[in-house]
Amino acid sequence: MNGITLFLIAIALAMDSCAVSIAAGSTLKEQFWYYGIRAAFFFGIFQGGMPIIGYLIGEAGSEIIAPYDHWVASLLLAVIGGKMIYEAVYEKEEEKRPGIASFSILLILSVATSIDALAVGVTFSLLEIPILSAALVIGIVTFGVCIAGIMAGRHFGRYLGGRVELLGGIILIGIGARILIEGIFF
Numbered sequence: 001m002n003g004i005t006l007f008l009i010a011i012a013l014a015m016d017s018c019a020v021s022i023a024a025g026s027t028l029k030e031q032f033w034y035y036g037i038r039a040a041f042f043f044g045i046f047q048g049g050m051p052i053i054g055y056l057i058g059e060a061g062s063e064i065i066a067p068y069d070h071w072v073a074s075l076l077l078a079v080i081g082g083k084m085i086y087e088a089v090y091e092k093e094e095e096k097r098p099g100i101a102s103f104s105i106l107l108i109l110s111v112a113t114s115i116d117a118l119a120v121g122v123t124f125s126l127l128e129i130p131i132l133s134a135a136l137v138i139g140i141v142t143f144g145v146c147i148a149g150i151m152a153g154r155h156f157g158r159y160l161g162g163r164v165e166l167l168g169g170i171i172l173i174g175i176g177a178r179i180l181i182e183g184i185f186f
Contacts, residue, residue, distance in 0.1 A: 010141035012171035016113040017043035018149035025153020040146035046114035048139020054121020055131040070183020073123040077176030084169030
């Protein structure tokens with residue numbers, strides 16, 4: 001996998017966290033930078049850590065699914081992308097407005113928004129992608145995207161939220177289609 005593809009996957013995975021960051025940024029009034037940087041840090045750590053866990057899970061069962069790896073990878077990315085698109089289109093806006101000032105809520109949101117990254121980690125094990133460098137890229141990109149999301153949320157939150165998650169879903173489905181085409185024809 002080349003660096004551009006990894007970067008696009010990192011951007012796509014960060015969209016859930018970015019959508020939460022935009023919503024949170026639009027509601028944060030006091031200590032904006034403290035809570036914003038803390039949230040971006042949590043999201044980055046979890047987005048970067050979950051692929052490692054997923055990779056280990058995938059490695060445990062790789063002999064069984066190796067002949068079907070491109071199908072499994074494409075299906076996982078399509079399902080994750082479809083879920084993101086569904087949530088962007090059908091979730092009510094008030095369901096997307098979390099309070100990240102609470103440590104427990106931030107922890108739950110960090111886990112919830114990084115479940116997709118767990119599945120991508122399984123995919124990375126199937127494609128034999130070096131996980132530590134990929135996880136580092138995903139974590140750093142997520143941190144940066146979340147900082148930008150919190151700042152955007154402060155200024156434009158009610159206009160952008162769902163569109164960001166929709167874009168992330170489309171990117172993941174496109175990458176899944178590319179992996180499937182490469183696996184079948186190349």
